[in-house]
Amino acid sequence: MNQFESSLSRRHFFKQSTVAAAAATLPGWFLQDSRSYAAAAPPRSANDKPGIALVGCGGQGRGDTNWAKNYGNVVAVCDIDENQMEQAAKQFTADGKAPVKLKDFRRVLERDDVHVVINGTPDHWHTLVNLAAVRAGKDIYSEKPLTLTIDEGKRLVGEVKKWGTIFQTGSQQRSDPRFRLACELVRNGRIGKLQYMWVGLPTGPREGPFSPQPVPAGMDYDFYLGQAPKVPYNGHNAHWNFRWWYAFSGGQMTDWGAHHNDIAQWGNGTERTGPVYIDGRQLKTMIPGGYDAASDYMVYFKYANGVQMIATNQAPNGVRFEGTDGWVFVDRGQLTASKKELLEEPLPANAERLYKSDNHMGNFFECIRTRKPPICEAEIGHRSISVAHLGVISVRLGRPLQWNPDKEQFVGDREANKWVSREMRKPYDYSFIA
Numbered sequence: 001m002n003q004f005e006s007s008l009s010r011r012h013f014f015k016q017s018t019v020a021a022a023a024a025t026l027p028g029w030f031l032q033d034s035r036s037y038a039a040a041a042p043p044r045s046a047n048d049k050p051g052i053a054l055v056g057c058g059g060q061g062r063g064d065t066n067w068a069k070n071y072g073n074v075v076a077v078c079d080i081d082e083n084q085m086e087q088a089a090k091q092f093t094a095d096g097k098a099p100v101k102l103k104d105f106r107r108v109l110e111r112d113d114v115h116v117v118i119n120g121t122p123d124h125w126h127t128l129v130n131l132a133a134v135r136a137g138k139d140i141y142s143e144k145p146l147t148l149t150i151d152e153g154k155r156l157v158g159e160v161k162k163w164g165t166i167f168q169t170g171s172q173q174r175s176d177p178r179f180r181l182a183c184e185l186v187r188n189g190r191i192g193k194l195q196y197m198w199v200g201l202p203t204g205p206r207e208g209p210f211s212p213q214p215v216p217a218g219m220d221y222d223f224y225l226g227q228a229p230k231v232p233y234n235g236h237n238a239h240w241n242f243r244w245w246y247a248f249s250g251g252q253m254t255d256w257g258a259h260h261n262d263i264a265q266w267g268n269g270t271e272r273t274g275p276v277y278i279d280g281r282q283l284k285t286m287i288p289g290g291y292d293a294a295s296d297y298m299v300y301f302k303y304a305n306g307v308q309m310i311a312t313n314q315a316p317n318g319v320r321f322e323g324t325d326g327w328v329f330v331d332r333g334q335l336t337a338s339k340k341e342l343l344e345e346p347l348p349a350n351a352e353r354l355y356k357s358d359n360h361m362g363n364f365f366e367c368i369r370t371r372k373p374p375i376c377e378a379e380i381g382h383r384s385i386s387v388a389h390l391g392v393i394s395v396r397l398g399r400p401l402q403w404n405p406d407k408e409q410f411v412g413d414r415e416a417n418k419w420v421s422r423e424m425r426k427p428y429d430y431s432f433i434a
């Protein structure tokens with residue numbers, strides 16, 4: 001039995017042992033401990049608030065901006081779809097003053113009244129918007145999955161460092177104390193030596209085939225497609241559903257993978273590196289002419305420290321850390337463990353404690369003031385999504401891969417190395433923001 005097959009069989013063990021879990025809310029000692037960290041940026045005086053621009057006015061971008069407006073003034077909204085932009089302009093009109101509306105994000109970045117960019121575009125647009133904003137001297141809150149390719153992330157990390165940008169990746173689970181506690185317990189040996197991590201992700205949709213449809217009025221579809229190949233609009237490949245196509249995203253492997261891989265990397269202490277071995281499989285065939293990102297999948301990873309990880313839609317949503325002395329499971333609603341004492345006993349005074357933030361947006365604006373790195377800075381966002389990209393590449397190639405996380409290259413594998421970047425459709429390649 002190879003490692004991939006043995007992962008499939010362990011899945012049953014995982015399901016059974018979860019039944020024996022000792023459920024718990026956040027323990028009192030941790031809450032007590034956390035009280036002193038509630039350090040979201042206090043509101044600034046009315047005339048001393050940064051100007052915020054929202055680029056990509058969908059549900060998430062508007063949600064982020066609604067949060068951000070506690071710390072600044074929304075001065076511009078930008079979208080290639082007039083309807084989306086109009087909705088955002090209405091939502092962020094304050095005291096009778098509407099934000100300026102611009103279709104082209106490059107025009108937004110020319111404005112001196114814009115200090116902060118909220119990037120709520122689809123995944124395939126994140127990097128060009130982020131790189132251009134970095135070069136324009138803006139600070140950035142960018143949605144996850146941070147990139148479409150590993151190469152995009154390498155470029156972004158380099159430029160963020162060079163320009164001293166304050167950059168927060170929108171992986172907000174990092175600012176949820178439940179996830180932080182789980183990672184602190186694991187990193188301090190509470191479950192013994194960490195051996196296995198289960199990253200449970202949702203199942204993606206298996207739908208289609210879809211037929212071409214007229215492009216909705218007010219939408220610049222070519223601009224929407226951007227670097228992605230020119231494909232006809234079909235009513236299921238723009239706005240929210242872009243996630244289920246490899247042209248724009250990676251399906252649930254990157255959509256939720258961005259969140260839970262980030263936590264697994266944090267707990268494993270590998271947030272600035274990555275796995276060394278990846279073996280992924282698609283478990284169901286997709287419908288021809290329909291969504292093409294794998295709906296059902298299982299990816300086995302191995303890290304240089306010996307820790308093994310499975311990311312799959314076959315396990316319950318969340319992250320389960322298994323060690324030699326027990327396990328901890330965490331998701332957005334619960335933190336459970338193999339025994340209650342594991343959670344209830346306070347960590348010793350000399351324990352390794354992790355970056356504390358209980359407010360992801362507040363942490364970003366606080367860092368804009370202090371110029372210190374936010375909790376999910378570009379390098380961490382890049383490394384977390386690289387794990388997901390590696391899984392997608394292995395699934396799409398249908399074979400195991402060896403990865404060198406220092407060089408960020410596959411080992412002796414010319415074919416796989418081609419997948420580290422992608423051909424970008426002109427004019428939406430890097431010259432678009434030169």
Ligand SMILES: NC(=O)c1ccc[n+]([C@@H]2O[C@H](COP(=O)([O-])OP(=O)(O)OC[C@H]3O[C@@H](n4cnc5c(N)ncnc54)[C@H](O)[C@@H]3O)[C@@H](O)[C@H]2O)c1
Binds near residue numbers: 103171223224
């Ligand atoms: N952090 C989270 O929990 C979370 C939750 C949901 C979505 N997201 C992420 O947020 C991003 C947006 O997701 P969504 O669900 O809001 O998608 P959406 O499709 O509803 O919104 C994206 C918007 O960007 C616009 N757009 C596309 N290209 C553009 C460009 N070049 N310039 C300006 N605007 C452009 C689209 O017209 C659309 O209005 C995705 O990357 C998604 O993964 C994160």
